[in-house]
Amino acid sequence: MEWRCEWCEKPHEENDPPCDNCGHGSFEKAVRQVNHEVVPGGTVWICQDCGRSHQRNSPPCKRCGGADLELREGPPETDPLDEIGTRWLDVLEPKYVAGYAVVALLLGVLLLSVAGLISLPTLGGPDGPPQVPEAPGSGDSVGGLSLAEVEDAYVAELNERRQAEGAGVLDRNATSDEAAAYYNKATVAAVAGEGERPDREAITRFALPCDRPTLVSYRVAPERTGQPVSEFQNETALATTLVDSYVERGNAFSDGDTVGVDVHVAPDDTIFVTYVVC
Template sequence: MEWRCEWCEKPHEENDPPCDNCGHGTFEKAVTQVNHEVVPGGTVWVCQDCGRSHQRNSPPCKRCGGADLELREGPPETDPLDEIGTRWLDVIEPKYVAGYAAVAVLLGVLLLSVVGVISLPTLGGASGPPAVPDAPGSADTVGDLSLADVESAYVTELNDRRANEGAGTLTRNATADEAAAYYNKATVASAAGDGDGPDRAAFSRFPLQCDRPSVVSYRVAPERTGQSVTDFESEGALATELVDSYVERGNAFRSGESIGVDVHVAPDDTVFVTYVVC
């Protein structure tokens, strides 16, 4: 079964995140679209209101919007409307004409707003960056380690590896930090069954320095490091292990100038890491 990234939907042959396109840390099984069943043998579905033939029993009727379709053998040789002398405009009720007119007026107003002829008030809806969700585990300290210091050491270690590969260093950015925290905490909450994971539309409301940021998200379990998080002797040692875990998977360094990072330790000692590059 082929897998695809939950964030950008890129297909992958194996369930081996993070995604090599956007860095998202969760894959899902690809779903094959199944077409509606077509009735075999030349039969058709006929609308009981206007007589239009359809290949599938998929109301409403494409002509009049009727919901009652009847199965009949063999398609009609002629259009029933031709036999009764009815024009296509005759099936349009006045209420639909009024609806079309209202839509046309709305589109005209929006067009005038776009070109600057008129101004429209701000429409309701979500605005501004989303709040960073609560997530189980620790976001501040674990044992004697400060996770804020782990994040700083992570950026330093990552920049050292990038410099060795000629990828260029990244500068820490507060807005990118907040975006990484939102994405990471939402991922932790989802893994614990307390949420749906990061939302693409909400994430796009962060005023990042680029239109298409790279998001790298992955997790490092104690089984991979061979020890508990509290067994690391320093923040730098843990940060080095986290960068090693990313590089050893063969992942590429993301191009950009700024970075935000968030490190969160789940209750089972799994370390969740997300960094955002612009």
């Protein structure tokens, strides 16, 4: 007659405890025949916390440390975590929780950007605007004259000439100013042999208020102005001379609503002017 463990009921051929399944130290005579064909896998102990199978009732669980094992009959179910050695509770470890938080934050920022609630910075790559380069000379002031004020006076004088010719008045646009500064200063650097010539198409990578901007770029040598920049009486006088130089060459005024302008004085006193009309 077969023997079985009093605790887990595993059948044994001999009364030779302890049980090789659960480690129990007492057997009893079997009162029913165990059909090994029906239960080919014998009995297993299943952790109630993570589902891992154990051959013995010997908590804690080898995977999650749980103390609640339940006896079940039949072949053990395949658990994919047995192959990769990861516990179900591992997903709650701090390193995983931190990763989930970072992913959630990035997704949240992306969704807010798509919705237009926040703006992400451009990195100046192929799809972003080019960087305004350094250029020799001065883009701030020369001989006590503020080139920023010269630019303001230039737009005012340009609008007076446009109105006289029946063209519309242009409003100053900050993004167009940046596009003009990129092209103008890159031109100064290229002429001085300190950089490459600007890409005319690159100004379209700025967020301009139009798809087809008009770019006007020219230079005024000291011989044309008749005096060094530092000897001009004020910013308005210099701006008027620069607009005169453009008009005297027979150039027409472009249609548009906005304008951006940049004035830069090279080391040899040549004045570089670029403006963008949209």
